Amino acid sequence: MNIDHHLDAATIIAYTAGTLDEAFSFVAASHLSWCPTCRETARQAALIGGEFLGELEGTKISEGCRNQTLSMIDTATLHRFPNSPPARGEVPNPLARLLGGVALADLKWKRKAPGLALFDLPLSAASHGRLFLMRIAPGKAMPEHGHGGEEITLILSGAYNDKFGRFAKGDVADLDEDVEHQPIVEKDFACVCLVATEAPTRFKSWPARLIQPLIGI
Amino acid sequence: MPALASDMLNKEKSLDRQREDQIARRLILNIAKNLDKQAFSTLFDLQAPRLKSFMMRRGASPEQAEDLVQEAMISVWTKAGLYNPDKGSVLTWVFTIAKNLRIDRIRKEASMPLTELIDYDAPSDELGNDEMLMRRQESQQVARALTEIPSEQKQVLMLSFVEDMPQMEIARRLGLPLGTVKSRMRLAYIRLRKTLESPN
Numbered sequence: 001m002n003i004d005h006h007l008d009a010a011t012i013i014a015y016t017a018g019t020l021d022e023a024f025s026f027v028a029a030s031h032l033s034w035c036p037t038c039r040e041t042a043r044q045a046a047l048i049g050g051e052f053l054g055e056l057e058g059t060k061i062s063e064g065c066r067n068q069t070l071s072m073i074d075t076a077t078l079h080r081f082p083n084s085p086p087a088r089g090e091v092p093n094p095l096a097r098l099l100g101g102v103a104l105a106d107l108k109w110k111r112k113a114p115g116l117a118l119f120d121l122p123l124s125a126a127s128h129g130r131l132f133l134m135r136i137a138p139g140k141a142m143p144e145h146g147h148g149g150e151e152i153t154l155i156l157s158g159a160y161n162d163k164f165g166r167f168a169k170g171d172v173a174d175l176d177e178d179v180e181h182q183p184i185v186e187k188d189f190a191c192v193c194l195v196a197t198e199a200p201t202r203f204k205s206w207p208a209r210l211i212q213p214l215i216g217i
Numbered sequence: 218m219p220a221l222a223s224d225m226l227n228k229e230k231s232l233d234r235q236r237e238d239q240i241a242r243r244l245i246l247n248i249a250k251n252l253d254k255q256a257f258s259t260l261f262d263l264q265a266p267r268l269k270s271f272m273m274r275r276g277a278s279p280e281q282a283e284d285l286v287q288e289a290m291i292s293v294w295t296k297a298g299l300y301n302p303d304k305g306s307v308l309t310w311v312f313t314i315a316k317n318l319r320i321d322r323i324r325k326e327a328s329m330p331l332t333e334l335i336d337y338d339a340p341s342d343e344l345g346n347d348e349m350l351m352r353r354q355e356s357q358q359v360a361r362a363l364t365e366i367p368s369e370q371k372q373v374l375m376l377s378f379v380e381d382m383p384q385m386e387i388a389r390r391l392g393l394p395l396g397t398v399k400s401r402m403r404l405a406y407i408r409l410r411k412t413l414e415s416p417n
């Protein structure tokens with residue numbers, strides 16, 4: 001996989017600090033599992049956390065807590081790696097686990113508009129985001145849209161082009177909220193993406209705003 | 218304090234921490250290989266108090282903080298075999314464990330706990346000998362980078378890593394546009410990477 005478009009360093013910092021919303025963390029983790037470059041960035045960012053932890057003055061631990069912890073290790077079960085990671089393939093490991101091994105083609109996609117289908121992924125109640133798969137037919141243009149909120153998109157298959165270049169498998173579009181763009185899917189294959197959004201996406205142009213309720217994203 | 222003296226003090230502190238990290242690495246190795254309880258109790262005394270401060274900074278009461286410390290330290294015991302010295306200091310690893318524990322508590326009902334997700338996603342990339350040596354010096358370099366970046370950049374990092382604040386909340390707290398918060402993070406990271414990649 002040849003990855004040209006990476007996560008924003010600010011996103012990786014928030015991810016390693018643990019402050020990125022669940023939906024965004026999921027997409028970030030998915031890209032990281034495919035991308036050694038961003039993995040190295042994440043590794044370096046995590047060092048900051050270790051450093052800050054090291055700078056803190058300690059607070060006394062009660063005898064009770066200490067004794068209890070030391071006695072609990074007798075019965076603690078040692079951690080093992082999960083047996084067999086899903087086969088390397090069409091989706092990154094975190095997603096493969098979430099889908100329970102179901103192939104993308106076999107999901108119950110919801111058609112939202114001609115050429116556009118969505119599949120929502122579950123999040124915990126604590127999340128303020130939304131996580132979904134999006135499938136756009138070959139040659140289709142997404143309506144031009146600003147985000148009115150943050151959005152991270154990971155390409156799982158197919159490819160699209162917009163003013164930022166060509167986005168294909170493994171590439172991630174980690175865009176600032178004020179960015180507007182109009183992705184156009186290449187004509188040979190459908191493009192499937194994993195998307196995290198904050199608020200519901202608000203499309204910019206008025207025809208697009210008309211489409212929005214229709215397609216429900 | 219004159220700049221030079223504070224510089225020296227910082228250097229001394231980070232050398233102390235480097236020594237501490239060497240000790241911690243040995244302890245972890247012993248736990249992983251021999252299930253050495255003595256090593257664990259030494260490691261507990263070394264790290265639990267800081268971890269408690271850390272949890273309290275993130276808004277936990279002293280009792281909650283001790284609960285979390287207990288849980289985090291037990292994870293250190295059960296996951297000692299997964300610690301990869303090439304990835305960073307023991308404190309960095311402990312930070313990651315503690316952070317993930319907290320997130321998992323928030324996302325209790327999530328279908329996939331984050332801790333598992335991360336274990337999965339951490340294939341270690343192959344390293345040469347030089348690189349491994351360089352990484353042993355890293356905690357010192359990170360400390361240096363953090364004293365060298367402008368305080369406004371250090372502040373957003375502190376608010377993220379210690380105070381547990383999302384970017385949006387930092388922006389609100391500091392009265393800045395979100396974009397400014399992000400660009401401060403980016404600049405801080407660029408400096409950190411430069412420091413890590415430049416030979417001493």
Ligand SMILES: [Zn+2]
Binds near residue numbers: 003005031036
């Ligand atoms: Zn990347």
